[in-house]
Amino acid sequence: xxxxxxxxxxxxxxxxxxxxxxxxxxxxxxxxxxxxxxxxxxxxxxxxxxxxxxxxxxxxxxxxxxxxxxxxxxxxxxxxxxxxxxxxxxxxxxxxxxxxxxxxxxxxxxxxxxxxxxxxxxxxxxxxxxxxxxxxxxxxxxxxxxxxxxxxxxxxxxxxxxxxxxxxxxxxxxxxxxxxxxxxxxxxxxxxxxxxxxxxxxxxxxxxxxxxxxxxxxxxxxxxxxxxxxxxxxxxxxxxxxxxxxxxxxxxxxxxxxxxxxxxxxxxxxxxxxxxxxxxxxxxxxxxxxxxxxxxxxxxxxxxxxxxxxxxxxxxxxxxxxxxxxxxxxxxxxxxxxxxxxxxxxxxxxxxxxxxxxxxxxxxxxxxxxxxxxxxxxxxxxxxxxxxxxxxxxxxxxxxxxxxxxxxxxxxxxxxxxxxxxxxxxxxxxxxxxxxxxxxxxxxxxxxxxxxxxxxxxxxxxxxxxxxxxxxxxxxxxxxxxxxxxxxxxxxxx
Numbered sequence: 001x002x003x004x005x006x007x008x009x010x011x012x013x014x015x016x017x018x019x020x021x022x023x024x025x026x027x028x029x030x031x032x033x034x035x036x037x038x039x040x041x042x043x044x045x046x047x048x049x050x051x052x053x054x055x056x057x058x059x060x061x062x063x064x065x066x067x068x069x070x071x072x073x074x075x076x077x078x079x080x081x082x083x084x085x086x087x088x089x090x091x092x093x094x095x096x097x098x099x100x101x102x103x104x105x106x107x108x109x110x111x112x113x114x115x116x117x118x119x120x121x122x123x124x125x126x127x128x129x130x131x132x133x134x135x136x137x138x139x140x141x142x143x144x145x146x147x148x149x150x151x152x153x154x155x156x157x158x159x160x161x162x163x164x165x166x167x168x169x170x171x172x173x174x175x176x177x178x179x180x181x182x183x184x185x186x187x188x189x190x191x192x193x194x195x196x197x198x199x200x201x202x203x204x205x206x207x208x209x210x211x212x213x214x215x216x217x218x219x220x221x222x223x224x225x226x227x228x229x230x231x232x233x234x235x236x237x238x239x240x241x242x243x244x245x246x247x248x249x250x251x252x253x254x255x256x257x258x259x260x261x262x263x264x265x266x267x268x269x270x271x272x273x274x275x276x277x278x279x280x281x282x283x284x285x286x287x288x289x290x291x292x293x294x295x296x297x298x299x300x301x302x303x304x305x306x307x308x309x310x311x312x313x314x315x316x317x318x319x320x321x322x323x324x325x326x327x328x329x330x331x332x333x334x335x336x337x338x339x340x341x342x343x344x345x346x347x348x349x350x351x352x353x354x355x356x357x358x359x360x361x362x363x364x365x366x367x368x369x370x371x372x373x374x375x376x377x378x379x380x381x382x383x384x385x386x387x388x389x390x391x392x393x394x395x396x397x398x399x400x401x402x403x404x405x406x407x408x409x410x411x412x413x414x415x416x417x418x419x420x421x422x423x424x425x426x427x428x429x430x431x432x433x434x435x436x437x438x439x440x441x442x443x444x445x446x447x448x449x450x451x452x453x454x455x456x457x458x459x460x461x462x463x464x465x466x467x468x469x470x471x472x473x474x475x476x477x478x479x480x481x482x483x484x485x486x487x488x489x490x491x492x493x494x
Contacts (some may be wrong), residue, residue, distance in 0.1 A: 002047045004066035004225075005039055007032035008073045008080035009053040012070035012488060013379050014077075016054075017165070018335045024435040026165040028054040029216060033156060033168045035072050036154035038120050043128070049444035050158040053080060054303070065089050072099030075376025078108075085111045089415025096127070096156040100187055101376075104356045106139075108373065115139045119173075119188075121146035121311045135494070145189045146247065148173060149196055153203050156210045161484075168254075169203045171195055175222040177256060179435070180252075180292040180363070181321070183355040184221045192225030204241060208248055214433065220254040223277075227265055233425050235265075238272035242338070253390035254274035256296045266312040275428045277309065278317040285331055288324035306342045310418060313425040315474070318344040322398055323352030325388040332397035343418035345411070346485075347476050349401050350378030351394070351429040354385050379489070381461045402489040411482045412460055424470035451483065477483050 010016045017029045039048050049065070051058050063069060070089050070150050073081050074418065078101060088095045089111040097109065099114040106115045114136055116127045124142040130136040154169075161167065172195070173188040175473055195203075207216065224230060242249070251274040259265060269277075281302060282294055289298050306316050320339070324330055337365045355374050356451040369386040387394055404410055448457050457479055464472035 001043075001067040002043060002065055003039075003049070003068055003070060004052040005032075005048065005070045005072075006037055006053040006058060006083055007050070007085050008077040010077060011079075011377060011380075013076065013377055014350075014485070014488060016488075017481075017484055018207060019487040020480045021165060022482045023439040023483075024165055024342070026435065026439055027163040028052065029165050030168050031159050031161075031164050032072065032337055033154060033170065033219060034120075036156065036158060037151060038070065038098070038124065039155040039158055041120060041124055042470050048155070048158060053084075055160075058084065058087070060087070060091060063088055063093050063102045063450055066093055068094050068096050069111075070098070070219060072097070073101045074099070075101050075428065077101060079216070082109070085109065088438065089255075098123070099136065099182075102228075103141075103187060104183065105373070112140070115141070115332075117141040117219060118143070118246065119146050121151060123149065124461045145191070149199060149200075150216070151195070153206045154361060157413075161210065161212055166217050167199075167207055167212050168217040169200075169207070169225065169400060171200055171454060172220045174223055176225050177222070177294075177296055179282075179361075181352060181354065181358055181360045183358050186357050187275055188221055189489070193220065194226055194229055194234075196202055197233050200234060201237060201241055202471045204238075204249070205436060209247060213351055213382050214251040216251050218251060220253060222256050223253040224255045224259050224262075224265065225311065231265055231268060235268040235272045239268070242273050247273065250272055252278070254278045255279075256280070257300070257302065257305050258296050260308045263312075266309065266314065270313040275313065275425065276315045278360060279306070279309075280320065281318040281326070281338075281342075281344070282321045283307075283324065283331070285324070288331075289325035289470055290334055291324055291326045293351050303338065303342045306344060306396045306432050307421050310343065310421045313421055313423050315346075315418070315422065317346040318342070318348065320347060320349040321352050322349065322381070322401070323383060323387050323389070323394055327389060329389070329393060329397070332401050335401055336348035336410075339405050340414055343414055345414050345418050346481055347414075348478060349398070349405070349476045351398055352387075353378045353383055353384055363364075397407070406482065406489055407424045408451070408482075411485075412453075412456035413480050415460060419464070419468075419471050419475070422471070422474075424468075424474075439480055443476050444485075447479045447483050 012018050051062055071081055073082055076422055094113040097112045097115055098112045102115055104116040116123050118141050122142045122144045127140045136148050172192045174192040175184045179186055255277050256368045257279050284302055320335055354364050364385045371386055372384045374384050381395055448454050460475055
């Protein structure tokens with residue numbers, strides 16, 4: 001069979017990094033790891049082709065070539081996915097859909113021949129067996145949480161790595177926490193399931209052998225869900241691998257704030273090559289944390305926890321939310337003050353939404369407050385429920401946060417706050433790559449010469465150029481990110 005795997009297009013959001021990618025001549029931030037892994041699960045004799053619509057155009061000839069089109073994506077890609085389905089239906093090519101978008105809300109999609117939902121390690125093979133016998137059903141689903149130690153290495157040969165700013169891999173699935181608004185536990189469960197060190201190293205080797213050098217995003221729901229295994233097995237193995245390969249990857253991941261409570265774990269992560277961690281801060285308002293059962297963030301000084309992570313050599317990127325029932329009208333200034341004081345340069349602030357099936361979704365449905373389907377984009381000034389706060393006040397306050405934290409003065413002040421605390425790890429820097437040189441000169445042109453507020457850029461440019469090469473390199477990266485965030489956020493508010 002000929003199998004076409006299609007990854008729908010992202011809208012322009014925080015996570016698209018569309019405007020930042022231009023600086024490094026890349027087309028997308030990350031490749032579609034799920035589809036690349038599914039490709040490795042399909043029969044070896046089948047012909048496979050992948051079209052990532054964030055990188056390449058999906059042509060009718062691609063669709064006509066296929067016996068089946070496999071489509072996967074996340075909620076934010078819903079509209080693009082519907083367009084792909086419509087095109088496949090028009091051309092008479094059968095479709096197979098799976099992944100988070102369809103697992104959460106498959107009933108919202110018409111025109112799909114086969115839904116293969118849940119985790120592919122469980123549901124894909126029964127579908128393939130039935131397909132071989134000519135008796136494939138419309139729906140395959142399971143609540144089983146598979147052992148991911150059997151998951152194959154992604155089929156990297158299907159993509160051109162030069163189109164992406166970072167590669168990605170998965171070490172674990174699941175999160176031990178149960179935040180009301182989060183759908184991770186619905187998709188992947190509470191108990192973290194992990195891969196072994198040999199399997200993880202094999203995936204690192206595969207990326208290395210395919211020529212990748214640079215950023216590598218470990219996409220886990222919560223990387224530190226199993227601390228004991230990380231400290232005893234995984235991180236020591238990564239440290240040795242990193243040394244043997246002469247530091248080819250800069251690692252980033254997602255983790256809960258309680259990482260700051262474990263000095264040994266932070267030291268090992270930095271030694272293994274981690275330099276960025278995304279943390280769900282959500283809100284500094286205690287009542288709102290209690291409301292959403294974000295227990296791991298309660299009863300602690302969140303600013304101190306963030307700064308401790310920074311002192312150990314980890315840049316903290318933060319997720320923030322406004323729109324909780326318990327948010328007072330002062331929450332907008334409180335969020336601004338927290339973000340500025342903490343030195344979280346990449347602060348991704350969104351409106352609360354209720355993803356399909358979450359405890360928040362169920363509660364709001366019982367209260368009669370749901371009013372539209374979940375778009376997956378919490379930065380487009382839309383909510384899928386009726387908030388307790390006056391809607392106009394909520395939207396205006398949210399816009400004020402974006403306008404403030406990404407205005408040049410506040411943004412560059414936040415960079416200064418971070419770099420005063422941040423201690424870069426003492427590791428040998430990797431080889432400077434051509435796209436990094438491009439980013440340097442483009443930052444000077446677009447940010448240093450053409451943007452308003454460029455005096456803030458030059459003030460820090462000169463200070464860090466003269467004092468600290470590692471901090472200067474991170475400053476250039478931040479200047480590029482800031483350009484993207486201003487394009488995405490502030491221009492939306494005008």
